[in-house]
Amino acid sequence: MRRLYQHIYAALLLSLCVFAVLAGLLWRYVLGEVQTGNRVGIDTALAEVAMSASTAMPSDLATTLLQLQKRLGRADIAVFSPHGVSVASVGAPLPPPEHAKGRSFKERLTLDGWVWTFALSDGRVLVLRRPTDYDEPIPSVFLLLGATLIAVAIGAYPITRRLTRRLEGLKKAVDGFGAGDLSGRVDVSGKDEVAALADSFNRMAERIGELLSAHKTLLANASHELRSPLARLRMGAEMLQPRADKWLQQEFESNIAELDGLVGEILLASRLETLEIVTEMHPVDLLAITAEECAAADASLEGEPVTVFGEPRLLRRLVRNLLDNARRYGGGSAIEVSLARRGDAIRLSVCDRGPGVAVEERERIFEPFYRPVGTREQEGGVGLGLALVRQIARHHNGDVHCVARPGGGTSFEVELCDLKHADGHMPATTS
Secondary structure: OOOHHHHHHHHHHHHHHHHHHHHHHHHHHHHHHHHHHHHHHHHHHHHHHHHHHOOOOHHHHHHHHHHHHHHHOOOEEEEEOOOOOEEEEEOOOOOOOOOOOOOOEEEEEEOOEEEEEEEOOOOOEEEEEEOOOOOOHHHHHHHHHHHHHHHHHHHHHHHHHHHHHHHHHHHHHHHHHHOOOOOOOOOOOOOOHHHHHHHHHHHHHHHHHHHHHHHHHHHHHHHHHHHHHHHHHHHHHHHOOOOOOHHHHHHHHHHHHHHHHHHHHHHHHHHHHOOOOEOOOEEEEHHHHHHHHHHHHOOEEEEOOOEEEEOHHHHHHHHHHHHHHHHHHOOOOOOEEEEEEEOOEEEEEEEEOOOOOOHHHOOHHHOOOOOOOOOOHHHOOOOOHHHHHHHHHHHOOOEEEEEEOOOOOEEEEEEEEEHHHOOOOOOOEOO
């Protein structure tokens, strides 16, 4: 299996190889041509002048140096005696040569340009200095370096893009899986760590899908099987009605109703959590639904007509659960409900004057089967009502929070998206 770092390292080496080849071509056809041409011309001219300067008279030597200067263009030339005294020169003055004895030819680069030192046969020394001419090669150098950079960038892009494209696909699949799309899978290509990770993700997603499917089947079968004996128990209670104790019969019926409600809430919570519930989203008059539920719960309502994009059955359950929670834990106080727009959102508030909820428990009460400290078992409820409220709110791109009510008590505030600002994309799935 080829490792990911090997792909990246290979891409880097390939880019360096391309750069080296182009740099070599640059040196060969641009800088090399200029330097080679200069060296051939200067070496040839120095050899010719050295032959004539060895026998030339001092008066003729200046003419010879002048001819050499014309051939080379910009150049400073001088001939020095063995003792370092200038015999003849053309151009700018040159310093006497250093360590010229014992060496017939010397070439060096100074701040003023290239300097050639040539020892003549009679002991004198010929010195030539030619300023470096950057005017011609430098524009070509920068042009070819820019072309090299572009070539390396173009060559490296497909390799790096191929590596990151698979990571982007994996990230997209993971995000979709986290959002509830359990059918998403990743295309497995290659033989490196990314391919192994994609394959592991697919196997994990398949396993989780199987577990959730088994969980859904178990809940559906359990709810069906539980409701059959519940129906028989209810029928038996009705048949015993003439002879049974009235209090015992009411207790019996209450427990059956509570158990039936528990089965329904567990099934609904599970289906909402896995996003496997039929949701036909369309405009809903939330004020009308709230008014009907408030009338049944004997709660006061103050609000304005508002329309949300959602599923009426679930929104009705949301309002009913909040009212039922206020009735159970509100200490017998009046329940006040308000519905109004707040900017781009719609806020539904259900308030009571009960003992309130401790700060550290205001989020935990939305957990399934959680009961606040001090809650009496006789107050009823199974601990799923507020959990369903939050699930339904988030199913409609909203949320719910518990806050302290000014003057004492508790306020549950639900925020939903206004129909005028809804984009129509709701998390609707099919079972």
